[in-house]
Amino acid sequence: MRVLLTGSSGWLGRFLAPVLRAAGHRVVGFDVAPGVDTDVVASVADGGAVAGVFADGRIDAVIHAGGLHKPDIARQPPQAFVDVNVTGTLNLLQAAVAAGCGRFVFTSTTSLMISDAIRREDAEAAVWLDEGSGPLEPRNIYGVTKLAAEGLCRDAWLTHRLPCVVLRTSRFFPEEDDTHRALSGENMKANELLYRRLSVGDAARAHLLALERAPAVGFDVLIVSAPTPFARQEAMALKRDAAAVIARHFPDAAALYATRGWTLPASIGRVYDASRAEAVLGFRAVDDFASVLAALRRGEAPPVAHDADYVGPHAI
Template sequence: MKVLVTGSSGWLGRSLVPRLAREGHEVVGLDPEPGATTSVVGSVVDRALVRRVIRDEGITAIVHAAARHKPHIGTHDNSEFVAVNVQGTLNLLEEAAAPGSTVDRFVFTSTTSLMISQKIRDGKAGGADEAVWIDETMAPFRPRNIYGVTKLAAEELCRLFNDLHRLPVVVLRTSRFFPEEDDMAHAIAQSGENTKANEFLFRRLTVEDAAEAHVVALAKATEIGFDTFIVSAPTPFRREDCRGLIADAPTVVDRLFPEYRALYAKRGWTMFDSIDRVYDAGRAARVLGFTCRTGFREVLEALR
């Protein structure tokens, strides 16, 4: 395939572009920032550029990973999120579906963040008596910030273009894989690495696994037609753990991984007192055929 990857200079793009190349695909990277994995410097907001790249390069597949992300909320205004996340997505979809286009599949990088309301985020402090179990059946959504609102709007555009034009689209709602420090909702004072390790229990994956999920989605898109998947490390928890997770998360984790306390103690690490949500990526395993390779068990093995 001749694959256009947007956001190719970003954290995901730098892993995804070489991974697609190893798969035998010819990749065109598009990003406003130059980089080793970017061949066209520019933005998805530039409709003429998007049209030119898709047509002149003979693009047959698009992976749309470019976005203004949650860490940008403090540095970019709302209109920038709308321009990149909504208008940029529309530009790509319209050019992909235009007469004469050779694009036959589209993979959209979305986020589990759009599923989290302020009430869920408040967790135990907001009076919740159990963690929220989150899978693809969850509805309705009440995103708590401009990032979530614009990604949800972009998802709806993907659905619409599949309805109207039968463009195969796979939407991947990835949980956290960014390297930036936590937003303090569950922050641990000792280290960002401690926080990230804990998150593999319920809301994180590696960037390598995120890239691999996109490779699988690209291969399955025409077979699937349209679908949305949560992509996150497999959680060791079950629904019946949710009450214990909100009240006393370390006790639940200790029951499942009794060795974790000693491994953590050697580094001065601690577990979150309370966990407010659990992302269930089981449907991605069953339908898409993808499961993250790295989870909390692998994190503990690495600590050994």
């Protein structure tokens, strides 16, 4: 297939483009910033630029991985999020429908599921989050616009029968967390693989599977994250003493962490359940907490990409 990939110069795009090509697809990269895999330098908010890519009728599918992200809140006004994340998504959907594309994959975010209450982690137990969780109360313009874009994808399926798969990805960014700095970046990312992170390589694989299976799926919204080792019945224990729960699942975790001077989480306030993506797409992340510990046993670097100096294309 000839696949239009938005966000081709971004963190996910630079991993996803080679994965698509390896699977036999031709990639047409579209991004606001130049890049190795970017053929068209423009914004998805520019309806003319989007229409121009589809003009020759040779786009078979779209993976819409581009957009403004949470770190952009400090750099961009709310209107920019509406223009890019909402209007941009609508531009792509309308062009895809008009061109007779057979499938559309949208990169969304688990962030839109996190209300202020969930973020404060005031509950007595860890909040278990799956596709049925709600009501959805996004806490910032990023989440609000991503949720609106999901709705546009649903409408494209209901109105035009354009198969759309929405992937609510958990964290896979390489930079430092912009709100929590108590732990080193690698330590924090390793911890998050227990409950709210995946590797960028796994994110790319999930998008490929969504692309391949979209016609059979029709429309769906799926959480994509590393598989949690925890069960729902452990939610209260995770909030009260996460280290003890981790020790039950991974008896040598504390000792292995000590070799790096790392700290296990004392409390976990939320858990993303990605089991439905496995059932619908056959996707299960390869890089998980167990693989982190396996790397530490071998004295190797853990499978978490950390780059404190990373700056995305929209910040340039």
